[in-house]
Amino acid sequence: MRFTLKKDKSGVVIVGVEGQLIVGNRQELKQKVLEALEEGSRKFVIDFSKTGYIDSSGLGVLVSLSKKIREQSGELRLAGLNADLQTLFELTKLDTLFAITRTAEEALAAF
Amino acid sequence: MRLDVPSDLGMVGDAVELVATHLPPGTLSPRRISFNLRTALAEALGNAIRYGNGEDPDRLVRVYVELRRDFVRIHVDDDGQGYDPSRLPDPTHPDNLEREYGRGLFVIRHLVDDVAFNEKGNGICLTLRAG
Numbered sequence: 001m002r003f004t005l006k007k008d009k010s011g012v013v014i015v016g017v018e019g020q021l022i023v024g025n026r027q028e029l030k031q032k033v034l035e036a037l038e039e040g041s042r043k044f045v046i047d048f049s050k051t052g053y054i055d056s057s058g059l060g061v062l063v064s065l066s067k068k069i070r071e072q073s074g075e076l077r078l079a080g081l082n083a084d085l086q087t088l089f090e091l092t093k094l095d096t097l098f099a100i101t102r103t104a105e106e107a108l109a110a111f
Numbered sequence: 112m113r114l115d116v117p118s119d120l121g122m123v124g125d126a127v128e129l130v131a132t133h134l135p136p137g138t139l140s141p142r143r144i145s146f147n148l149r150t151a152l153a154e155a156l157g158n159a160i161r162y163g164n165g166e167d168p169d170r171l172v173r174v175y176v177e178l179r180r181d182f183v184r185i186h187v188d189d190d191g192q193g194y195d196p197s198r199l200p201d202p203t204h205p206d207n208l209e210r211e212y213g214r215g216l217f218v219i220r221h222l223v224d225d226v227a228f229n230e231k232g233n234g235i236c237l238t239l240r241a242g
Binding site for chain 2: 019020022023052054056057059061064067092093097
């Protein structure tokens with residue numbers, strides 16, 4: 001389990017989630033993204049292409065981050081969900097709350 | 112398979128991996144082990160540690176896995192007072208959609224074939240049928 005943050009040339013922060021996003025590590029992700037927000041970043045992509053599973057606490061932290069980023073006039077996009085994760089977002093109706101793209105590259109192009 | 116898990120949320124991921132990687136192949140498909148079982152067990156453990164045992168380090172969450180040819184059944188029991196699962200709000204209602212919490216049991220119900228509770232409400236039983 002690992003979170004990686006990198007900034008592309010246009011200043012978008014791309015967050016990679018390797019392994020899982022669950023109750024035991026969600027605060028680490030939240031802290032890393034909020035630090036980048038405090039440092040002035042406003043556009044974020046969270047890339048789940050290397051993510052195995054996400055529990056409801058992980059979903060909750062994404063909802064929380066989305067709100068905090070929007071409050072700062074920023075934008076959060078999600079990318080790289082596999083079929084199971086996409087279904088998870090659909091059944092919880094969180095697919096209506098987030099901008100979701102197939103790949104991180106598509107998310108970057110959409111900003 | 113039996114497992115006692117300390118009431119530490121940081122242990123959830125390791126406990127899930129321990130159970131998932133010790134399931135013999137055959138009953139559940141690799142995909143269902145990778146996603147349905149891992150996610151549902153992480154939910155159940157997280158709920159038991161946080162809401163059941165109040166993250167009290169002196170309390171354990173007990174996991175018991177029944178392996179059968181046609182199903183896998185996982186019991187997760189805590190030492191809490193229990194709760195009434197029928198009284199939880201619908202997390203997909205528009206008023207609840209932006210809430211950070213309250214999706215755990217809803218997610219579990221969609222990922223496993225059957226969910227049952229003990230009478231006190233401090234034990235949950237997840238059944239995944241073969242396939």
